Amino acid sequence: MVAGPTSTGPGKDRLRLWIRLLRASRTIEAELRERLKKEFDTTLPRFDVMAALYRSPEGMLMSDLSRFLLVSNGNVTGIVDRLVSEGLVTRARRNGDRRTSMVRLTEEGSKSFAAIAAAHESWVGELLGTVSEDEARRLTGMLKSFRSNWEGRE
Amino acid sequence: MVAGPTSTGPGKDRLRLWIRLLRASRTIEAELRERLKKEFDTTLPRFDVMAALYRSPEGMLMSDLSRFLLVSNGNVTGIVDRLVSEGLVTRARRNGDRRTSMVRLTEEGSKSFAAIAAAHESWVGELLGTVSEDEARRLTGMLKSFRSNWEGRE
DNA sequence: CCATGAAACTTTAAGCTTGAAATAATTGCC
DNA sequence: GGCAATTATTTCAAGCTTAAAGTTTCATGG
Numbered sequence: 001m002v003a004g005p006t007s008t009g010p011g012k013d014r015l016r017l018w019i020r021l022l023r024a025s026r027t028i029e030a031e032l033r034e035r036l037k038k039e040f041d042t043t044l045p046r047f048d049v050m051a052a053l054y055r056s057p058e059g060m061l062m063s064d065l066s067r068f069l070l071v072s073n074g075n076v077t078g079i080v081d082r083l084v085s086e087g088l089v090t091r092a093r094r095n096g097d098r099r100t101s102m103v104r105l106t107e108e109g110s111k112s113f114a115a116i117a118a119a120h121e122s123w124v125g126e127l128l129g130t131v132s133e134d135e136a137r138r139l140t141g142m143l144k145s146f147r148s149n150w151e152g153r154e
Numbered sequence: 155m156v157a158g159p160t161s162t163g164p165g166k167d168r169l170r171l172w173i174r175l176l177r178a179s180r181t182i183e184a185e186l187r188e189r190l191k192k193e194f195d196t197t198l199p200r201f202d203v204m205a206a207l208y209r210s211p212e213g214m215l216m217s218d219l220s221r222f223l224l225v226s227n228g229n230v231t232g233i234v235d236r237l238v239s240e241g242l243v244t245r246a247r248r249n250g251d252r253r254t255s256m257v258r259l260t261e262e263g264s265k266s267f268a269a270i271a272a273a274h275e276s277w278v279g280e281l282l283g284t285v286s287e288d289e290a291r292r293l294t295g296m297l298k299s300f301r302s303n304w305e306g307r308e
Numbered sequence: 309c310c311a312t313g314a315a316a317c318t319t320t321a322a323g324c325t326t327g328a329a330a331t332a333a334t335t336g337c338c
Numbered sequence: 339g340g341c342a343a344t345t346a347t348t349t350c351a352a353g354c355t356t357a358a359a360g361t362t363t364c365a366t367g368g
Binding site: 033034037061062063073074076077078097099100101 | 345346347348349350356357
Binding site for chain 2: 315316317318319320326327
């Protein structure tokens with residue numbers, strides 16, 4: 001998903017855009033993953049799950065997590081399993097619907113995440129430092145409109 | 155890597171941008187992966203490797219592939235192994251340096267890739283259809299300048 | 309020569325990822 | 339109530355991914 005269009009013609013501009021988009025996010029992602037590993041001995045998927053839970057102190061269902069993070073259900077199971085075994089997250093069985101459980105950050109998980117998130121934010125600021133604030137806002141706007149169009153497709 | 159900034163302040167615009175960028179590429183990537191699987195029974199990493207080789211009929215070294223695709227060396231080994239076992243790619247031992255081998259598409263691999271690439275391009279056109287050609291070019295320009303700044307960092 | 313180190317690649321262990329199949333619990337319809 | 343369909347989740351197999359360690363080959367200074 002990284003190679004380029006081989007000729008010119010209609011539709012090539014969008015293909016080019018897609019390739020650039022993918023290369024940019026892979027580049028940044030690789031850098032962030034490496035730093036997360038080195039500085040905090042953690043991984044991107046763990047960070048993602050914890051970030052989602054941090055925003056929802058009341059907890060999230062497994063299916064909420066997988067929908068929000070855009071990954072499969074089975075995937076979340078494994079990541080949460082590991083976080084639970086490290087004491088960063090809990091699965092609370094619910095009285096109402098016994099198929100589901102509320103996943104929440106523990107006290108420790110919450111503290112741990114806050115520290116990582118601060119570093120993460122400053123890394124992103126650094127890595128995207130060459131994009132001006134203004135440009136960042138315009139780009140974000142375009143991507144936002146892409147998102148809403150996407151969600152509204154049949 | 156998908157949750158959002160939790161407050162406002164300096165650097166938040168870049169964090170927002172990063173999150174949008176990541177969500178957009180994950181969304182498109184998931185859709186492309188699914189179609190590649192359904193329509194051609196293949197995967198994105200296989201497609202990526204074949205795309206790189208298609209651009210270089212003379213062949214590529216394993217290290218060229220991993221550098222170009224932004225993935226680790228060991229990763230490429232496995233993907234190429236599978237492509238070789240399916241007859242889509244060959245590893246030609248070289249006379250000069252026996253540590254290396256030239257990886258090339260076979261005739262079959264080349265034909266197979268051409269068909270997939272055509273579908274792939276039209277899918278990208280469709281998925282990014284809501285981005286105007288003009289906007290696509292501007293976005294590409296911004297990402298290009300990000301790339302060159304990135305490559306020029308210390 | 310040839311030993312030492314660098315380079316190209318593969319192997320390995322651990323974890324991530326998907327899609328599909330399996331389990332378990334709930335809902336709805338008669 | 340009871341049974342079919344649906345929903346939430348886990349399990350599974352296969353493949354992707356990385357970083358680190360291991361192997362083979364090459365280059366080169368003594």
